Structures are given as C-alpha cells and as structure tokens.
Amino acid sequence: MHNHIKRLVESAEKESRLIIGLMSGTSLDGLDIALCDIRGCGTTTQVKVLQFTTCEYPEHVKEKVRQVFAKSLVDLEYLTLLNGWLGNYHGQLIVDTLAYWGIANHDIDVIASHGQTIYHCPAHQHKYSEFGNGTLQIADADHIAVATHITTLSDFRQKHIAAGGEGAPLAHYGDYYYFSSKKEHRLLLNIGGIANLTWLPKNCAFSDVLCSDIGAGNTIMDAYMQRHFQVMYDQNGEVAKSGKVNQALLDSLMAATFIKREMPKTTGPEVFNLALLSQAQTNSNTDHLSHNDVMATLNMFSAKVIAEHITLLSSYVTQVNEPVNVYVSGGGYHNTLLMEKVRAQLSSDYNVLSSQALGISPDAKEAVLFAMLANETLVGESTSVKGESKQSQPITMGKISFPD
Ligand SMILES: Nc1ncnc2c1ncn2[C@@H]1O[C@H](COP(=O)(O)OP(=O)(O)OP(=O)(O)O)[C@@H](O)[C@H]1O
Numbered sequence: 337m338h339n340h341i342k343r344l345v346e347s348a349e350k351e352s353r354l355i356i357g358l359m360s361g362t363s364l365d366g367l368d369i370a371l372c373d374i375r376g377c378g379t380t381t382q383v384k385v386l387q388f389t390t391c392e393y394p395e396h397v398k399e400k401v402r403q404v405f406a407k408s409l410v411d412l413e414y415l416t417l418l419n420g421w422l423g424n425y426h427g428q429l430i431v432d433t434l435a436y437w438g439i440a441n442h443d444i445d446v447i448a449s450h451g452q453t454i455y456h457c458p459a460h461q462h463k464y465s466e467f468g469n470g471t472l473q474i475a476d477a478d479h480i481a482v483a484t485h486i487t488t489l490s491d492f493r494q495k496h497i498a499a500g501g502e503g504a505p506l507a508h509y510g511d512y513y514y515f516s517s518k519k520e521h522r523l524l525l526n527i528g529g530i531a532n533l534t535w536l537p538k539n540c541a542f543s544d545v546l547c548s549d550i551g552a553g554n555t556i557m558d559a560y561m562q563r564h565f566q567v568m569y570d571q572n573g574e575v576a577k578s579g580k581v582n583q584a585l586l587d588s589l590m591a592a593t594f595i596k597r598e599m600p601k602t603t604g605p606e607v608f609n610l611a612l613l614s615q616a617q618t619n620s621n622t623d624h625l626s627h628n629d630v631m632a633t634l635n636m637f638s639a640k641v642i643a644e645h646i647t648l649l650s651s652y653v654t655q656v657n658e659p660v661n662v663y664v665s666g667g668g669y670h671n672t673l674l675m676e677k678v679r680a681q682l683s684s685d686y687n688v689l690s691s692q693a694l695g696i697s698p699d700a701k702e703a704v705l706f707a708m709l710a711n712e713t714l715v716g717e718s719t720s721v722k723g724e725s726k727q728s729q730p731i732t733m734g735k736i737s738f739p740d
C-alpha cells in the first residue's frame with residue numbers, strides 16, 4: 337500500500353482528526369482558514385474549532401481573481417495560469433498560518449479546500465440547452481498539497497452535479513450533521529455574497545432538510561460600494577442608513593426571476609450584479625437616485641429577500657407556528673442595518689441569533705462545513721449523505737491530492 341494511502345487510513349481510524357477547512361467565497365475578501373478537531377461522522381459529528389483566521393487578499397490578488405470572476409468570457413491562458421498560481425498562494429497562506437499558530441504540518445490529517453468559485457451556472461442560468469448544471473472552482477489542490485506537504489481534498493461540488501444536484505448549496509450536509517436538533521426548529525441563514533438558508537425542523541431526518549440559495553446577500557451592495565465609494569463594503573450599513581429606500585426600485589429588484597423560483601435553487605454573482613441593478617433602475621425609471629438611496633434600497637432588497645424566503649418556509653412546513661431559532665452566519669451578520677431589517681420583517685415566531693450561539697463563529701462556519709465534508713469522505717458511511725430530493729444515490733464528495 338502506498339504510504340499516502342496508509343496515512344489516510346490511519347487518519348480515518350483515529351478517534352478524532354485535525355482537518356483544515358478553507359473557504360474563499362464570492363465576496364473575494366480573502367481565504368478563511370479553520371483548524372478543526374473532528375470526531376465521529378454523520379449525525380454523531382463533533383467539531384471543535386481550534387483556530388480560525390481570515391487571510392485577507394491583498395489588492396493584487398483580488399485584482400487577479402476579478403479578471404475571471406463571474407465572467408462568461410475570459411482569457412483562457414490567464415485562467416490556466418491563475419488556477420495553479422492561486423493554489424500555490426493558498427498553500428503559502430496555510431504554511432504561514434500554521435507557523436504563526438505553532439502547529440506542525442505533519443499534525444494535520446487533511447486540508448479541505450473549497451477553492452475559488454469563478455463561475456457558477458446551474459441549467460436555469462445558462463443558454464446552452466445541450467448542457468446541464470455546471471460550476472467551476474479554481475486554486476488547484478495539487479499545488480496546495482505540494483506547498484503544504486498535507487494531503488488535500490478539494491473540488492467538492494462536481495460530485496454533487498455528477499449525481500444530479502446543482503453543485504450548491506452544499507451546506508445542508510454539515511448543517512444537518514452538526515446543527516440539527518431534537519428540541520427546536522432551526523433555520524441556518526448564511527449571508528455571504530449570496531445568501532442561503534437551511535431549514536432543520538425539530539427532530540428532522542435528512543430528507544426533511546431544505547437548503548437553498550435565496551439571492552443576493554452582500555454581492556450587489558459590495559459591487560456598488562466598490563464602484564462608487566472605492567471601499568470593499570458598506571461598514572455596518574452606514575451608507576445605506578443615510579439613504580432612503582426607493583419603493584419603485586425595490587419592487588423592480590424583487591421582480592428578478594430567481595427570487596420567485598421555487599426552493600431548492602442556486603445562483604451566484606453571475607446574476608446578482610450591477611447589471612441586474614442597472615436593468616432594475618431602467619425598468620423603474622430610477623436612474624436619478626443618489627448613491628445613498630441606491631444603497632438603502634439594496635440593503636432593503638437583501639433583507640426583504642431573506643425575510644420572504646424564511647417566511648415562505650412556513651408554507652412548506654406544517655408546524656411553523658411553533659418558534660423557530662434562526663442562526664445567522666456570514667459577513668452579512670456584521671451589517672447591523674441589514675440584520676435590523678431582517679428582524680423587523682419577521683414575525684415574532686422567529687428568534688434571530690448568531691451561529692456563535694451553537695458554538696461556531698459566523699465568520700468560520702463555511703470553512704468548517706468543508707472540513708466536515710472532508711471528514712465524511714474519510715470516515716462517513718456513504719448513506720449518511722443520501723436523501724436529497726433530487727438525488728437518491730449516496731455520494732462522497734471531494735478529490736484527493738497527495739503532497740508528492
Ligand atoms: N462590519 C461589516 N459591515 C457590513 N458588512 C460586512 C461587515 N463585515 C463583513 N461584511 C460583509 O460580509 C462580506 C463577506 O462575507 P463572507 O466572507 O461571509 O462572504 P463570502 O464567504 O465571500 O461569500 P459566499 O458565502 O457567498 O461565498 C463582505 O464583503 C461584506 O459585504
């Protein structure tokens with residue numbers, strides 16, 4: 337048996353494993369690195385987040401990714417080069433971070449790398465009728481494995497598509513394993529560039545879980561702030577607070593086809609972007625608005641989409657006049673205005689809290705989810721991931737890259 341396989345088997349047989357989860361999301365803010373100690377698998381999973389950091393991308397890295405991000409036409413030579421370059425760059429960030437934490441790379445069992453999504457195109461979002469769902473994450477994992485000398489699992493979304501899913505969201509696996517409860521109805525809301533939610537009714541089976549993207553979280557607000565205010569995002573919603581919501585523009589944004597689409601569904605910045613805003617402004621004759629009023633309206637748009645989708649779940653589920661705890665993660669949790677508006681639009685049945693209340697910080701949650709997916713691939717019973725409505729066969733996700 338090859339030594340790398342032997343080492344993987346040893347990792348799988350241990351009582352607990354050290355797994356580094358990596359996430360670099362649609363906001364292009366940086367690489368999230370979560371060092372997790374994981375025990376068990378499936379619904380017996382126990383996770384301790386030992387360390388977490390976000391390595392912010394310097395401007396030149398953001399710029400490199402922006403060259404190809406969510407663009408249907410790109411320079412293929414550039415993309416080919418960026419794939420390996422970014423993998424090596426992520427690898428170097430991990431090496432530096434482990435050194436800073438004082439942890440040796442041979443103590444880590446595996447890295448779980450999400451990669452950088454650069455294009456996401458579920459069938460409903462592209463024009464090629466001969467093709468189905470597609471998604472592309474770069475930052476090649478062989479480069480990460482070689483740079484860190486740590487076996488790396490990556491590219492989790494392709495198996496989901498190959499087995500009939502849309503490649504996203506994948507949150508329902510980890511959310512179900514780790515966050516489902518016998519005592520309370522839970523709703524996990526992640527507000528990243530794109531917002532998604534996972535419904536975990538009390539005492540649920542995997543087949544009861546509903547997980548779906550719902551539309552823009554921060555992505556249009558961020559793009560607008562970058563273009564008109566030269567900053568990455570609207571800190572605490574301050575710019576939006578100083579503006580006034582324009583109802584005509586809000587109605588026009590709410591008319592976006594994806595918003596009305598039934599859950600589960602998935603999307604990305606390929607749809608929720610400044611072009612969508614510009615079209616909505618033209619449709620509603622609101623091109624003259626001040627930047628602050630546009631931001632106020634975009635903030636309200638995200639809040640309304642979130643609140644409407646949460647409320648819509650009541651019609652999917654029978655017992656929802658019982659209280660539901662909504663646990664929020666993602667950078668949008670820090671946008672105080674957005675959170676105020678979400679709370680204001682929900683009935684008193686919903687109690688809005690941070691995911692920290694369940695032991696995982698809002699910033700770390702997605703990286704931890706990928707660590708849990710890698711753990712499943714190592715030690716899970718494949719049946720633990722079956723039951724998704726559109727996908728009856730059990731699957732294991734992620735490809736394995738060895739360090740040499
Ligand atoms: N203090 C803050 N005030 C307002 N917004 C904030 C604050 N901190 C973070 N954000 C928002 O959170 C975003 C980053 O969120 P996050 O890292 O969860 O997104 P992501 O993981 O890149 O996206 P996705 O989950 O869609 O892949 C920032 O771009 C910004 O819009």
Ligand SMILES: CC(=O)N[C@H]1[C@@H]2OC[C@@H](O2)[C@@H](O)[C@@H]1O[C@H](C)C(=O)O
Binds near residue numbers: 604
């Ligand atoms: C294609 C892709 O990278 N999608 C991300 C993105 O960020 C949020 C939302 O859009 C979600 O669908 C997904 O990430 C989370 C981690 C998921 O798969 O559950």
